[in-house]
Amino acid sequence: MIIRPMELMDIDQVVKLENQIWNSRNTPAPLPISSKKSLLKRFEEDRHYLLAEDAGIILGVLDYQPYYPFPSGKHVVTFGISVRPDVRGQGIGRQLFEAFCQAIRRDQYKKILLHVLSSNPEACLFYEKLGFKEEAVLKNQFYLDGHSVDDLIYSYYLEDNHAT
Numbered sequence: 001m002i003i004r005p006m007e008l009m010d011i012d013q014v015v016k017l018e019n020q021i022w023n024s025r026n027t028p029a030p031l032p033i034s035s036k037k038s039l040l041k042r043f044e045e046d047r048h049y050l051l052a053e054d055a056g057i058i059l060g061v062l063d064y065q066p067y068y069p070f071p072s073g074k075h076v077v078t079f080g081i082s083v084r085p086d087v088r089g090q091g092i093g094r095q096l097f098e099a100f101c102q103a104i105r106r107d108q109y110k111k112i113l114l115h116v117l118s119s120n121p122e123a124c125l126f127y128e129k130l131g132f133k134e135e136a137v138l139k140n141q142f143y144l145d146g147h148s149v150d151d152l153i154y155s156y157y158l159e160d161n162h163a164t
Contacts, residue, residue: 001059001092001095002052003050003052003053003095003096004053005048005051006043006050006051010058011036012036013057013058014039014049014058014061015035015036017058017060017061017082017084018034018039018061019031019032020082020084021083021084022034022082024144024145025119025144025145026119026120026123027117028117028141028151042063045065046065047064048063048064048103049063050063050064050100050103052083052092059092060082060083060092060093060096062079062081062082062099062100063079063080064077064080064100064103064104065077074108075108075110075111076110076112077104077111077112078114079100079112080114081096083096094130097130101161104158105158110158110159111155111158112132112156112157112158113153113155114153114155115151115152115153115154116151116152116154117144117149117150117151117152118137118149119147124152124154127154130156131156133154134152134153134154135153135154135155136153137151137153138150138151138152138153
């Protein structure tokens, strides 16, 4: 398996994977989450994509971008990650995250900030194992599938996590 940047030829597989992974348990965004047009637009708007690939098959995607659009927040980055369900637990997400950390260190980012829904405990556990800390809870932030869902804000400080 290799970790590499996304290329235009990967778009169909990335769209398929994103739409397979994202659902009302793990995103408040309208579904389906991805299309060729929206992915190309995000790519053109300075979103970066890293792929985990094995024998031409995309196993995982990590996309990232600055969290804030203004200079005083230029040290903060955010990301989303999708790993195929049939290959989870094999370290693919961790390898994508490690490659991401290497890339953002070169770009002088200092902090990673992300939002996780309380209805997605598997993601919370994954991020906590990586070293993320919960910084805030926005109670009843979303109403999904007939239930109130909290928005959990996690952070990771690159200077505190040298091993990654």
